[in-house]
Amino acid sequence: MKIAILGSGGREHSIASQIVKSKKISDVYCVPGNGGTSSFCKNINIDLDNFGKIYKFIKEKEINLVIVGPEKPLVNGIVDYLQKRKVLVFGPSKFASKLEGSKIFTKKLCKKYKIPSANFEVFFSKKKTLSFLKKSNFPVVIKADGLASGKGVYICKNFNESKKAVHEIFTGKFGKTNKILVEEFINGEEMSYFIISDGKNYKLFNTAQDHKKVGEGDKGKNTGGMGAYSPSSLISPNLNKKILKKIIEPTLKALNKRKQKFVGFLYAGLMIKNNEPYLIEYNVRMGDPECQTILPLLKSDLLELIIACCKSKLKKINIKWKNKKSLCVVLCSKGYPEKFKNNLKICKINKLKSKKNNLIFHAGTKVKKDTIYSNGGRVLNFVSIGNNFFNSRKQSIASIKRINWKNGFYRSDIGYKTIDR
Numbered sequence: 217m218k219i220a221i222l223g224s225g226g227r228e229h230s231i232a233s234q235i236v237k238s239k240k241i242s243d244v245y246c247v248p249g250n251g252g253t254s255s256f257c258k259n260i261n262i263d264l265d266n267f268g269k270i271y272k273f274i275k276e277k278e279i280n281l282v283i284v285g286p287e288k289p290l291v292n293g294i295v296d297y298l299q300k301r302k303v304l305v306f307g308p309s310k311f312a313s314k315l316e317g318s319k320i321f322t323k324k325l326c327k328k329y330k331i332p333s334a335n336f337e338v339f340f341s342k343k344k345t346l347s348f349l350k351k352s353n354f355p356v357v358i359k360a361d362g363l364a365s366g367k368g369v370y371i372c373k374n375f376n377e378s379k380k381a382v383h384e385i386f387t388g389k390f391g392k393t394n395k396i397l398v399e400e401f402i403n404g405e406e407m408s409y410f411i412i413s414d415g416k417n418y419k420l421f422n423t424a425q426d427h428k429k430v431g432e433g434d435k436g437k438n439t440g441g442m443g444a445y446s447p448s449s450l451i452s453p454n455l456n457k458k459i460l461k462k463i464i465e466p467t468l469k470a471l472n473k474r475k476q477k478f479v480g481f482l483y484a485g486l487m488i489k490n491n492e493p494y495l496i497e498y499n500v501r502m503g504d505p506e507c508q509t510i511l512p513l514l515k516s517d518l519l520e521l522i523i524a525c526c527k528s529k530l531k532k533i534n535i536k537w538k539n540k541k542s543l544c545v546v547l548c549s550k551g552y553p554e555k556f557k558n559n560l561k562i563c564k565i566n567k568l569k570s571k572k573n574n575l576i577f578h579a580g581t582k583v584k585k586d587t588i589y590s591n592g593g594r595v596l597n598f599v600s601i602g603n604n605f606f607n608s609r610k611q612s613i614a615s616i617k618r619i620n621w622k623n624g625f626y627r628s629d630i631g632y633k634t635i636d637r
Contacts, residue, residue: 218277219519220245221257222264222294223285226546226579226597227504229253230511231285231518233570233577238519245277251588252578264289267297274303281306283522284480287363287501291317295479306522307480308500312471315482315498319397320361322498329466333495334399334487342386345396349378357399358382360390369428369438371401404489405633406496407448408506409459411484412521414530415477418468420456422513422537423448424506425634430553432629439553440594443630445543445605446509450488459486459493467498479525508577508597509542543608543631544599547616547624549580552593560590560623568618574611575599595624605631 217240221232229252236244236256247270249259262269264286274282282298284290284307293310314321326333334357339345349356358381360368368390370381385396410421424446430436463484471478483499483506502510511518515536524530549556562581565588570576577599580592596619600611609631616626 217241217280217519218243218245219281219283220247220260220274220277220279221249221253221283221285222247222270222289224248224250225286225504226577226594227502227507228285229577229579230508230597231283231502232257233575234511234514234518235283238517240519243277245273245279247273250578250591251581251583252576254583264294265292267294270294271298271301271303274298280304281519281523281526283307285501287313287316287499290480290500291363304526306526308478308482309476311474311476312478313500315467316500317363318361319359319497320395322495323397323399325467325470326495329470331463331466331495332493334402336397336399338395338397340395342382345382345386345398346379348398349375349382352378352398354378355401357401358385359397359399360385361393361395361397362391402487402489402494402496404487404494405450407450407486407488407493408444408503409448409451409464409484409486409493410502410506410510411464411482412525412530412535413468413478413480413482414525414528415479416528417531418464418478418482419530419533419535421481421535422446422510423451424503424509425449425631426503426506427627427630430548430627432627433632437553439548441503441505441546442548442627443543443545444503444506444509445541445608445631445634446506446513447541449634452491455488455491455493458491459484463493463495504579505544505546505594505597508575508599509544512575512599512601513538513540513542538601540601541603541605541608542599542601543605543612544597545609545612545616545626545628545630546579546594547596547598547619547621547626548594549590549592550623550625556593557623558589558591562588562590562595562619562621564619564621565596568615573601574615575601576615590623595621606635609635
């Protein structure tokens with residue numbers, strides 16, 4: 217089979233690393249890919265917004281299956297576009313992708329179908345939002361409605377912080393918008409919960425915990441993710457039943473009532489309070505860097521799972537996992553998530569090879585004349601698999617230190633809550 221994987225991050229590198237293990241593979245193309253995927257796949261430099269060029273490439277290379285990694289092309293409808301042209305593609309439709317593309321759509325769905333989530337208000341002007349916030353009890357959560365690469369969420373402790381958040385959202389920091397979401401703050405512990413679905417059936421696809429804040433101790437600005445570990449230490453059989461019954465199944469039923477089906481990965485960002493789950497948000501793809509921690513634990517053939525989903529045959533598949541722990545530390549460019557420099561050489565990366573239990577996934581990188589350069593805020597992902605999170609973190613950080621990249625930084629406390637516990 218010939219496979220095309222759309223995307224250029226650590227998530228897509230980790231997906232490609234699993235896909236190439238399949239005996240059914242002849243060629244794997246990454247569109248556009250990164251410096252890491254270039255070592256074992258064929259990178260194709262096509263803009264993911266240009267659906268026409270992507271389709272032309274698919275036809276020219278006789279691609280058998282397209283796997284969509286990032287959220288933007290999904291929300292923009294690439295699955296619908298390719299399916300109309302008889303291309304086998306893994307990912308949710310444009311309508312189903314509204315679960316991530318519009319936080320307000322998801323909140324209204326939660327309200328209608330009694331899915332546990334924070335109370336909320338929607339506003340369409342800066343003036344009315346601030347008027348409401350002046351009378352609010354803090355902390356509150358303020359969210360940009362559309363896609364914001366994991367950065368459009370503010371936890372505001374007072375009115376001045378909320379005023380700044382409202383100003384940034386309405387002045388277009390995350391794209392042009394005329395609406396904003398204000399939620400109550402739920403004090404609990406976060407968990408990332410994944411399923412894979414074929415539109416008729418679904419199966420659990422492990423759990424994880426992501427660290428969004430840029431600073432140690434989960435402080436500072438939100439990022440796309442500074443690290444993650446899997447599985448979550450919060451999950452239990454009892455909690456799992458609650459998540460499925462109260463959140464996942466009502467969501468899928470809500471889509472079915474609208475004659476829509478969900479095919480792909482569904483990622484529920486949850487807050488767990490007193491062993492009760494509350495939905496924070498949905499993502500309609502694998503998380504990043506959660507994907508990099510989860511996929512190395514998979515024993516089953518990922519390609520077989522994806523094809524089964526595309527053909528509505530997931531029910532017949534038994535997903536098998538390694539009984540191990542996985543932890544990822546992200547190496548970022550200095551200045552991220554604000555201003556940072558690109559095109560910085562990473563000299564020692566080629567001397568450090570991925571091994572069975574110590575893996576390196578490229579994210580914001582590119583290759584020029586056999587040399588790796590930075591090409592984004594989150595640059596490299598270091599994943600270690602072992603029997604406990606403490607040792608996994610130790611191994612990941614040791615790999616970062618061996619590279620000794622002076623232009624980068626990382627959090628040394630990934631997994632601190634579960635490790636301390």
